[in-house]
Amino acid sequence: MAESGAPVTMSDVARSAGVSTATVSRVVNGRYGVSARTIAQVRSAIEQLGYESSLVAASLRRSRTNVLGLVTHSFHSYTAEVLKGVMDALSQSGFDLIIYANSDLYGTFSEGWERRHLARLAGTLTDGSIVVTPSGEVRSGTPVVAVDPAKDSTAPSVTADNLAGATAVVEHLLGLGHRRIAFIAGRAGLASAQAREDGYRKALADAGTPVDPALIARGDFTPESAAPLARALLDTADRPTAIFAANDDMALSTARVARDMGLDVPGDLSVAGFDNIPDSALAEPGLTTVDQSMYLLGKEAAHMLKALVRGDEDGPRQVVLPTRLVVRGSTAAPRIS
Amino acid sequence: MAESGAPVTMSDVARSAGVSTATVSRVVNGRYGVSARTIAQVRSAIEQLGYESSLVAASLRRSRTNVLGLVTHSFHSYTAEVLKGVMDALSQSGFDLIIYANSDLYGTFSEGWERRHLARLAGTLTDGSIVVTPSGEVRSGTPVVAVDPAKDSTAPSVTADNLAGATAVVEHLLGLGHRRIAFIAGRAGLASAQAREDGYRKALADAGTPVDPALIARGDFTPESAAPLARALLDTADRPTAIFAANDDMALSTARVARDMGLDVPGDLSVAGFDNIPDSALAEPGLTTVDQSMYLLGKEAAHMLKALVRGDEDGPRQVVLPTRLVVRGSTAAPRIS
């Protein structure tokens, strides 16, 4: 059966079956023009030696590999959701998936990682790639689809409707009677961060409520960045009655800070976030937030990439998927003052 | 800058810099014996053309690639945890990670997927691989570490202490006063399923409580398999006062069935599971279960693989990591009968 030493190559099979490697290749790839007898011989040799063709060698020689790539700079629970969506879209499609992760950039956010990863794969291994949350414009010799693209990206992409989601959450707060609604923004440069801020401004504008610059703080999506900002916002005489943070990590951090300051959530302060991460449902009280299905983002991205690789250029290039407001216990009407 | 057409190759760089590809290769790989002037020329050509070396071509030629592989047959939230652990272990180690997923086997559980995937990578692309939850013995030309190995596997592996975890949960139930404790087993053939059953039997034996074969049902880890089994167990005159299911999916399914039958959990029936998936904390009441850190499993597996690839054969080969009992509302003392 399988050797424990060096891997079995096509030459080994050819020698064992008494044919050329060209013939073995034809059998392995189901090409026409091989006699039934030869096919049987080769198959039996393959079986006996436990041969598997080398992905790398085949990729190098072929122009088309039927392998799609995905690059990401870290793994979160939402990455798993994206992957599930991608795999479901690729199921039975004939495309395999290679995910490439570089050990050096994990944690350290090195600019341009997506370009380097893409280039290493695209030359030969993959027919096209998905890039999750790229830091800039993505470009490659093969088709690329971005999930949650960078600001001003013109590449094909799929993203959640951050604008509508943020608008809905702020409208929810306005509907409860809040007027002093603060906003903690996300990492500058990300399209999602910008769209969520736009939604905040839009909802206030639509309601005829002026935006108070003092109520806008700038974080970077990490809980650590939000804590001091929340403290500053709440440590004023005229403090907001509600805070909308651009993601759940920052919103949960904000709720903790409020509690530490002796404020009741939602009694003294309503808090809302964006993403609907699992922790938000577990929090006490549960966090009001906006759900975006990473599963669907991944699935749609994979469908787009398949079409691009196959050359079916029809269909929209920058897809926006709907979001959904999830109301939980962290938001309520403000106390009558 | 970057071309939009065919990828830039080493020949392109060589031509542009007026040297041979051998020299370009030396510069790219930082080999000694190249004049400062030549290095500068080559570097500038690389910069100008936006060249990135092809992972595939380099892998094919080199014996060592400094790329580790990971194969899995699906992506769950726990897969993301494993990946996080692996990436943390690989951080700054000089090893990159390639995850390979085959579209055809997703969902359909095709025997031997791990062998095929491993073979496709191991020939040339990777120096070694991690296999997550393999269905059988794993073997390859390069080192392999299994996470949650198959029963009777002798390959290097890392797994949670399923025996101790299951023992602890049953001891918890015994401590509450339960004596008729049923068990819904997991998929036969998996080492984890076997160890959890062993733990159930051990705890009962240690307590001097005989095992009633009528209280053991055989599921396959899916909620669908557990529902009819739970119904059968509870639809008897002498029904158990507690059910321990071999994983949370089956335990949550069991709790639903009990509720549908008009039984209160934990009033009429205590239910416990294994895994501590996010849903278990969200359930009402929360599910008593055993936590195993998939993050640590991944991290340890990556450390082992690094050592194997480097040829440091010291250290244990089959690592077992501790588990932790998590008591929630789904278990309580039985009603006095």
Added chain:
DNA sequence: CTGAAAGCGCTTACAG
């Protein structure tokens, strides 16, 4: 210090 050449494991025209 540098280049010509061989070769990693495949696939694919090109002959026959």
Added chain:
DNA sequence: CTGAAAGCGCTTACAG
């Protein structure tokens, strides 16, 4: 129906 040969993009002895 089958094989010898070239070549995918690299790396590495071997010369010089």
